[in-house]
Amino acid sequence: MSKAVQKTRPTGSQMRVRIVLGLALAAVAGALILDASGRAPRGAGSDHAASALFAANVPGGEIVCQPDAFLSDDAARVQIQIGTFGRPVPDLRVTFVDLAGTPVASGALPAGGREGLVTIPIKRTRRAPASTTACLHIGGSSPVELAGEAGPIIPGSEVVGGRQQPGRVSLTYFRAGEESWSSLLPELTRRFGLGKAAFFGDWTLPVAVLMLLGVWVAAARLLSGELT
Amino acid sequence: MNTSVATTSGTRPPLDTESSRRRPGRLSRVRRGARDLLRRVPRAGRICFAIAFINAAIWGWVVPPFQVPDEIAHFGYAQYLAESGKPPPGGPHAQYSPQEQLALERLFFFQVIGRPQQRGILTTNEDRALRSALAAHPSPLGQGGDTSITNQPPLYYAIEAIPYWLSPSQDILTRLALMRLVSALLAACTVLAVFMFLRELLPGSPWTWTVGALAVAFQPTFAFLAAGVQGDNLLFLTSTLTFLMLLRAFKRGLTMRRAVAIGAIVAAGLLAKLTFIALLPGIALAILLLAWRALPEGRARVLKMAGTAVAVAAIPVALYALLNVTVWNRSSPTAGAISGATASVLPGGGVITLHQTLDYTWELYLPRLWFMHHAYFSEYPLWNTWLNGSIGHFGWLDYTFPGWVYTDARYLVYALAALALAAVVQLRRRIKPVLPIFACFAVMAVGLLGAIGYAGIRYRMSSGYPFEQARYLFPLLALYAVFIVLAARGAGRRWGPALGAALVLLAMAHGLFAETLTISRYYG
Numbered sequence: 001m002s003k004a005v006q007k008t009r010p011t012g013s014q015m016r017v018r019i020v021l022g023l024a025l026a027a028v029a030g031a032l033i034l035d036a037s038g039r040a041p042r043g044a045g046s047d048h049a050a051s052a053l054f055a056a057n058v059p060g061g062e063i064v065c066q067p068d069a070f071l072s073d074d075a076a077r078v079q080i081q082i083g084t085f086g087r088p089v090p091d092l093r094v095t096f097v098d099l100a101g102t103p104v105a106s107g108a109l110p111a112g113g114r115e116g117l118v119t120i121p122i123k124r125t126r127r128a129p130a131s132t133t134a135c136l137h138i139g140g141s142s143p144v145e146l147a148g149e150a151g152p153i154i155p156g157s158e159v160v161g162g163r164q165q166p167g168r169v170s171l172t173y174f175r176a177g178e179e180s181w182s183s184l185l186p187e188l189t190r191r192f193g194l195g196k197a198a199f200f201g202d203w204t205l206p207v208a209v210l211m212l213l214g215v216w217v218a219a220a221r222l223l224s225g226e227l228t
Numbered sequence: 229m230n231t232s233v234a235t236t237s238g239t240r241p242p243l244d245t246e247s248s249r250r251r252p253g254r255l256s257r258v259r260r261g262a263r264d265l266l267r268r269v270p271r272a273g274r275i276c277f278a279i280a281f282i283n284a285a286i287w288g289w290v291v292p293p294f295q296v297p298d299e300i301a302h303f304g305y306a307q308y309l310a311e312s313g314k315p316p317p318g319g320p321h322a323q324y325s326p327q328e329q330l331a332l333e334r335l336f337f338f339q340v341i342g343r344p345q346q347r348g349i350l351t352t353n354e355d356r357a358l359r360s361a362l363a364a365h366p367s368p369l370g371q372g373g374d375t376s377i378t379n380q381p382p383l384y385y386a387i388e389a390i391p392y393w394l395s396p397s398q399d400i401l402t403r404l405a406l407m408r409l410v411s412a413l414l415a416a417c418t419v420l421a422v423f424m425f426l427r428e429l430l431p432g433s434p435w436t437w438t439v440g441a442l443a444v445a446f447q448p449t450f451a452f453l454a455a456g457v458q459g460d461n462l463l464f465l466t467s468t469l470t471f472l473m474l475l476r477a478f479k480r481g482l483t484m485r486r487a488v489a490i491g492a493i494v495a496a497g498l499l500a501k502l503t504f505i506a507l508l509p510g511i512a513l514a515i516l517l518l519a520w521r522a523l524p525e526g527r528a529r530v531l532k533m534a535g536t537a538v539a540v541a542a543i544p545v546a547l548y549a550l551l552n553v554t555v556w557n558r559s560s561p562t563a564g565a566i567s568g569a570t571a572s573v574l575p576g577g578g579v580i581t582l583h584q585t586l587d588y589t590w591e592l593y594l595p596r597l598w599f600m601h602h603a604y605f606s607e608y609p610l611w612n613t614w615l616n617g618s619i620g621h622f623g624w625l626d627y628t629f630p631g632w633v634y635t636d637a638r639y640l641v642y643a644l645a646a647l648a649l650a651a652v653v654q655l656r657r658r659i660k661p662v663l664p665i666f667a668c669f670a671v672m673a674v675g676l677l678g679a680i681g682y683a684g685i686r687y688r689m690s691s692g693y694p695f696e697q698a699r700y701l702f703p704l705l706a707l708y709a710v711f712i713v714l715a716a717r718g719a720g721r722r723w724g725p726a727l728g729a730a731l732v733l734l735a736m737a738h739g740l741f742a743e744t745l746t747i748s749r750y751y752g
Contacts, residue, residue, distance in 0.1 A: 013722070013725050013726070016722075016723065016726040017725050017729045020726045020727075020729045020733070021729050024729075024733035024734070025733070027737075028736075028737045031737070031741075035741070036744075042752060043347065043350075045351060046345075046346060048339040048346060050339070050343045050345065051345075070351065070353070072350060072351045128353065130353040131353075181748070181752075184752070188751050191751040192751055194351070194354070194355040195292055195293065195348050195349030195354070195355060196289075196293060197399065197404070197405040198359070198397070198401070199402065200289070208286050211282055211286055212286055212740070212743075214282070215279050215282050215283050215286070216736065218278070218279055219279055219442060219732065219736060222272060222275050222276070223438065223442070223728075223732055223733075224729075226272050226434065226435055226438045227435040227438065227725035227726075228725060
């Protein structure tokens with residue numbers, strides 16, 4: 001009996017390894033919790049056009065429409081980069097419509113802000129359909145520039161004052177308020193299963209996390225057993 | 229089919245043909261051989277292999293389709309080969325199949341790469357649009373036009389064709405997911421090869437084998453590449469196996485079996501990626517060294533073994549070259565790869581001189597000297613390209629850790645280098661016997677560094693874009709593992725294993741935070 005106890009008692013080297021492993025695992029867990037609990041605005045997709053350059057020149061009082069806006073169900077704000085040539089940003093009104101022209105969401109930003117990135121809160125009236133067009137009404141009488149991408153005229157190109165123009169306006173969506181990664185987890189789980197092989201789905205992220213946990217446990221056990 | 233039905237029902241069919249009489253014997257021999265081979269790998273090695281495979285497979289789930297560098301081209305090559313039975317011809321044709329092109333467009337691939345603010349598919353509507361577009365069954369056979377890897381040899385892609393064919397679905401994303409598992413398997417084999425290499429090098433310190441192998445398994449750039457359909461994964465495996473086999477032959481003596489193994493691995497390396505050519509001078513030197521050490525066994529026998537190694541390496545490569553210019557109608561024996569990478573005449577008419585090449589190659593790794601008039605880099609590549617790139621420039625090099633991670637990592641590298649140096653001094657008597665083979669490894673390493681510089685200046689001066697990426701050094705993963713192990717040994721006998729455990733945990737944490745970074749990049 002005493003021999004068996006002696007056999008299982010860790011050596012000094014094993015003890016040191018186990019202490020290091022314990023401390024390191026605790027530090028990693030702490031860092032992970034800290035990282036996951038940081039609150040910040042979280043994205044809700046975009047119309048897949050980057051803010052590479054000023055892609056649309058829109059006279060004051062005009063409307064610019066962006067087809068293929070890809071409005072997501074969890075979008076609560078839309079961000080646009082606007083240039084006003086130093087003037088205050090005019091009032092902006094955005095409406096998202098479906099293929100039939102029925103509004104699905106809308107929002108407004110009063111005049112007076114500084115040029116650059118502006119965020120317009122949007123209010124949803126219906127679930128986002130597969131295809132949406134965003135129409136932005138520029139208030140005032142001075143022209144503004146909207147950031148986006150250049151490109152040939154295609155069905156998804158921007159429409160300024162009723163005329164299709166080359167390029168796309170960049171629209172970036174955000175979820176409401178600020179969230180931590182841990183509170184975003186259900187949404188991340190859903191997104192993780194999209195755009196992949198059909199057998200992936202909502203189960204993929206939780207299973208990946210469990211597998212990773214298994215890998216960590218196996219590695220820690222291996223280190224604790226082998227490193228003497 | 230009949231046999232299995234009959235067996236389960238208990239009535240065995242008559243096994244009257246000669247081949248069916250032999251089959252069970254052969255099968256059991258193969259099984260026994262595989263079991264023996266597995267038994268020869270220590271349990272810790274098998275666990276390291278499993279850990280590396282699962283870790284890389286998880287990475288394969290985390291990284292969205294085609295977001296591993298050049299994965300579109302590697303998949304395109306494998307798909308063309310699987311569909312047509314031959315490598316892509318190259319030329320000014322469409323690069324990808326209509327199926328792949330459509331998938332890339334519907335995944336918003338071209339909008340995502342290089343734009344860290346952009347995401348791919350985040351909504352069910354976008355996902356549905358992707359599926360309905362692919363449901364129209366666009367052709368999976370393209371024209372095999374020029375991409376960055378069209379002129380590479382076909383071994384990796386031939387291996388990838390197996391899961392492509394075996395896929396239960398013809399859906400491109402299902403096939404890609406299965407093909408990614410092959411890369412994960414190759415990465416796991418690389419980790420096992422690292423384990424066996426360290427076992428050969430330090431037979432008296434079993435703990436170091438696990439530390440070195442796991443440090444490689446969790447290296448995030450290595451795992452990131454293993455997540456995708458990427459030919460480098462076979463290059464990493466073949467180069468690590470080369471280090472292992474040369475060391476084994478050096479320590480245990482050259483035998484006919486080992487000569488065949490060395491030749492076969494070199495052939496596989498050359499047919500995996502042409503970068504392997506850079507290792508050949510060092511390998512040739514190592515074979516000469518092995519032959520010289522075996523001379524007491526008789527000159528004829530040694531010549532036969534060395535000749536066998538060379539022949540086993542050369543015959544498949546010669547066959548590949550022959551197929552290129554005959555059956556496959558590719559432009560030259562190497563499908564234009566060598567001439568493309570070594571052309572010294574620039575599109576504008578200028579010529580890259582040897583002097584420029586040497587300066588460039590030096591500055592790529594070392595501080596510029598007073599007589600080197602041309603400054604090729606605004607920042608020091610040793611840190612910015614090689615170290616920072618190894619720590620992590622992910623995706624299509626479009627997202628990174630916060631800046632402080634790279635700055636702080638430098639101090640860690642200094643500390644580890646000092647510890648490794650201390651270990652070299654401590655172990656100098658035990659290192660001395662393996663110095664000759666390590667001199668050959670050094671020649672292999674210098675060959676690789678030189679080849680990167682040689683191709684790098686040509687690419688940079690003709691295209692204006694940087695060429696070098698940290699992954700180009702990963703054929704030297706075995707030496708990276710030696711560095712980590714030496715650093716742990718540098719802490720002394722008492723604290724070495726504890727430092728080894730800390731370094732592996734650091735690699736694991738590094739990998740974990742690289743994964744969370746990747747999740748926030750693509751899904752956040």
